[in-house]
Amino acid sequence: MTTGWTDKEMAVRVSKEFPDGCSVNLGIGLPTLIAGCIPEQVQVFIHSENGIIGMGPDPEPGKEDSDIVNAGKKPVTLVSGASIVHQADSFSFIRGGRLDFTVLGALQVSAQGDLANWRIPGGKGVGGVGGAMDLAVGARHVFAMMRQLDKSGKSKLVSRCRFPLTAPQCVTRIFTEMGVIECDSGEFVVHELAPGVSEQQMREAIDAPVRFKH
Amino acid sequence: MNKISDSAAAAVKDIKDGSVVLVAGFGDIGVPLELVHALADTGARNLTIVSNNAGTGEIGLSRLFRNRQVSHLIASFPSQAGADHFFAAYAAGGVTVELVPQGTLAERLRAGGSGVAGFFTPTGYATELADGKEVRVIDGRGYVYEKAIKGDVALIKAHIADIYGNLRYRLASRNFNPVMAMAAARTIAQAGRIVEPGEIHPDDVHTPSVFVNQLVEVSA
Numbered sequence: 001m002t003t004g005w006t007d008k009e010m011a012v013r014v015s016k017e018f019p020d021g022c023s024v025n026l027g028i029g030l031p032t033l034i035a036g037c038i039p040e041q042v043q044v045f046i047h048s049e050n051g052i053i054g055m056g057p058d059p060e061p062g063k064e065d066s067d068i069v070n071a072g073k074k075p076v077t078l079v080s081g082a083s084i085v086h087q088a089d090s091f092s093f094i095r096g097g098r099l100d101f102t103v104l105g106a107l108q109v110s111a112q113g114d115l116a117n118w119r120i121p122g123g124k125g126v127g128g129v130g131g132a133m134d135l136a137v138g139a140r141h142v143f144a145m146m147r148q149l150d151k152s153g154k155s156k157l158v159s160r161c162r163f164p165l166t167a168p169q170c171v172t173r174i175f176t177e178m179g180v181i182e183c184d185s186g187e188f189v190v191h192e193l194a195p196g197v198s199e200q201q202m203r204e205a206i207d208a209p210v211r212f213k214h
Numbered sequence: 215m216n217k218i219s220d221s222a223a224a225a226v227k228d229i230k231d232g233s234v235v236l237v238a239g240f241g242d243i244g245v246p247l248e249l250v251h252a253l254a255d256t257g258a259r260n261l262t263i264v265s266n267n268a269g270t271g272e273i274g275l276s277r278l279f280r281n282r283q284v285s286h287l288i289a290s291f292p293s294q295a296g297a298d299h300f301f302a303a304y305a306a307g308g309v310t311v312e313l314v315p316q317g318t319l320a321e322r323l324r325a326g327g328s329g330v331a332g333f334f335t336p337t338g339y340a341t342e343l344a345d346g347k348e349v350r351v352i353d354g355r356g357y358v359y360e361k362a363i364k365g366d367v368a369l370i371k372a373h374i375a376d377i378y379g380n381l382r383y384r385l386a387s388r389n390f391n392p393v394m395a396m397a398a399a400r401t402i403a404q405a406g407r408i409v410e411p412g413e414i415h416p417d418d419v420h421t422p423s424v425f426v427n428q429l430v431e432v433s434a
Contacts, residue, residue, distance in 0.1 A: 091317030
């Protein structure tokens with residue numbers, strides 16, 4: 001029986017990667033949990049691509065400001081020392097190589113580090129790409145934070161992405177409920193197993209060559 | 215010189231069928247709702263709309279889609295929950311969509327407002343959004359050519375304006391407003407308050423008056 005990390009524990013694990021003074025962009029979905037897990041002694045500037053550098057926690061009920069929202073259009077707050085930029089500057093910050101980390105949700109990650117996270121083929125309508133492609137090519141470190149298996153039990157860590165790519169060879173680290181994994185030219189390299197997860201279980205939950213780093 | 219219109223309706227009445235209209239905002243934040251609603255009321259048709267999203271519920275761009283006034287949409291994230299009027303117009307086959315990464319959309323507008331024809335960006339390289347576009351490898355990295363976007367009209371939401379058209383935005387409602395204000399032949403701004411020259415300190419002007427053609431006060 002796999003135990004592994006809860007979503008919250010995954011978020012805490014990712015937050016340990018951030019050095020003091022760095023900048024971080026958190027994607028919609030699971031990665032938003034990370035904002036509440038960053039240790040107090042570490043100062044991190046959270047970027048929201050709609051134009052906030054220095055995003056704070058959720059507002060108290062009744063204290064929402066309709067002009068302060070995150071990339072998911074949800075009310076947030078600003079930390080002391082925050083700044084506001086327009087869209088072109090916000091993405092210059094990303095694409096220009098200044099953003100230290102982005103943590104994105106993923107539909108599939110390949111063993112080459114290709115990321116697919118914006119469209120399911122055959123889905124209805126036109127889809128939406130938002131800022132995902134800019135973040136994937138621009139951030140210094142691109143983390144994928146995801147459940148390792150899809151709803152039908154298939155691995156999302158694959159030899160080749162079947163879903164449309166967000167960007168090729170961009171993911172530098174993967175965090176799932178089962179552990180911490182990197183991509184190394186066609187192989188997934190497992191750096192850490194979550195508590196209660198065996199090497200065998202991890203191997204079975206990856207649909208590509210696997211190596212364990214001891 | 216008088217840039218001030220009496221109403222949102224008066225400000226948008228000359229927008230012609232077939233115009234390319236830049237509509238600022240991210241979600242419902244920073245959207246010049248009153249100007250968009252006035253545009254919907256004019257009945258102008260066959261519009262090309264450039265905007266990050268496609269409206270939600272019954273407000274903003276939703277009204278233009280509900281009235282089938284939009285024939286082409288250039289956007290980064292149109293498929294937002296609540297964009298029911300856009301979905302219906304799209305399903306009915308009346309609107310074509312060009313999907314653009316958000317940062318590329320912002321940069322294409324900045325180029326449009328800056329006299330730059332286009333640029334090479336790494337965003338979208340080796341993805342289906344680069345299909346049919348010129349690509350180039352520069353210093354070992356792949357890039358996609360993206361063309362500037364220019365509008366016939368931009369609809370802008372400011373927090374405060376002075377009578378000359380100097381604009382200030384409030385917090386995250388700034389989003390696409392400054393780049394769109396620079397990228398259109400005619401820029402129409404609504405402001406929560408219009409003040410006398412000098413009341414906005416020159417250091418505090420976000421969009422200079424020279425980019426703004428028309429103003430209307432819309433009480434916040």
